[in-house]
Amino acid sequence: MTRSVTTTTDPGRAVTPDDSDVLPSGDRVPFVGDRVVVRYRLGDATPADWRGDASAALSDVTGILLDDGDPLVVDRDGPQSIPRSAVVSIRQLSRVTVRNSEIRRLESAAADGWPGTDTATISGWMLRAGGGFTRRANSALPLEFGSGTDETTLAAVRGWYRARGLPTLVALPERLVPAGQIDGRPVSGEIQMLVRDIEVGVENSPTPTNVRLDEAPTAAWLRAYRGPEVDVPTAAEVVAASRGPVVFASVGDAEPQAIGRATVTSSPDGARWLGVSALWTAPSRRREGLASSVLSALIAWGARQDATRIHVQVESENRTAGTWYRRHGFGLHHTSRYLEL
Known part of the structure; x- marks a missing residue:
């Protein structure tokens, strides 16, 4: 059978991102159906500032992305069209408001579905090893509130993986570890749950x-x-x-x-x-x-x-x-x- 390289959840083929996925701002266009907030330069071709501020140079719109072409179309109390050239930034939001505790609970359930074949807990981190097969089964995950990020804890995590002949990979769901508390080499792009x-x-x-x-x-x-x-x-x-x-x-x-x-x-x-x-x-x-x-x-x-x-x-x-x-x-x-x- 001829295989193509895909991610583990790809129902079709993996696609190399192209210029059509990227805005002039450098931001990647979210997916149609996602909730987004778009900041844009005001002008004749863009929606009026919702605050009614005549002196404003920038405005934003939060809603559901209906069309990822040019212009972008966002549903906020009706379709709002924004030319790509006017976009300053675009941020993808969760479908509904999500608390940190909800992220932690979902990550716990997901980790139990990919626990590897050898597990341990160190200072709130769930450590998983599985002979190096898949990142999910061979990475540490901060599941408990206040999971340690001090050097003593991280040294213990590194030692656990070193003893199994594995690199020390950590999976970092957003907001579970304060920004800047862990430094490392990125080995993946953004992963969406x-x-x-x-x-x-x-x-x-x-x-x-x-x-x-x-x-x-x-x-x-x-x-x-x-x-x-x-x-x-x-x-x-x-x-x-x-x-x-x-x-x-x-x-x-x-x-x-x-x-x-x-x-x-x-x-x-x-x-x-x-x-x-x-x-x-x-x-x-x-x-x-x-x-x-x-x-x-x-x-x-x-x-x-x-x-x-x-x-x-x-x-x-x-x-x-x-x-x-x-x-x-x-x-x-x-x-x-x-x-x-």
Whole structure:
């Protein structure tokens, strides 16, 4: 099977960002459907300043991005058109207001779905190792309020990973660690945590006839996920690790044409979350709805495990995946990034 390099949540192909994704300000254009705040220079072609300040040179508009072309169109009590050349900055906001405690709870549920094969806790950090297979299963995460950022704590974290022959990667969800308290080498771009609700009654939906659900990944599933050179024993152990039910979806038997993984875990407040990952479709079978069938099967399975909400991680530069998930009802909850200490 011919593979293209994708992120672990890409239902289509990975897209290299191009100039059409970037504004004159240098900011990357958010996705259609996102809540944004756009600052712009006032002029004849831009909306009037909402404050009615005749002396203002700049104004802003907060709302839902309806069109990411030129002009940008933002819905704030009706469509507002803003030429790209007038944009000073654009900031992507979460779909709804999100508290730090809500980020911490969701990250806890997500981490339980990717705990690696070896874990420990040091000063509020959850440390995960899994033979170096995937960043999520081999990184430290600040899950507790006030997770230590002092040198003693970070030295202990580095020592834990050094003992396992691994680099020290830390996953930093926004707002959980005060800015400037941790320095390191960036090893990822922005990663978006997208969420949506699970509809009532979806647990009664039949699994699409072309989708098979298994309790363990096959070698063929793992090769579809990470390529023909994958270390099958290590990968199988890591992706099967979860502190809740886990399932593996595939379309096709000997040579999967589409795959996906899902877990169900609980956040500290008791909410049941379905975590979707590893959604992938063979290049020759894209645009046939296979990814949608896999997602539907995983959502119905999660609902039968009493999950009420879904989360998925997508790299913000992957326009194909980001757009696809938003078309399936997902919206931004928060962002994160990885650093190597």
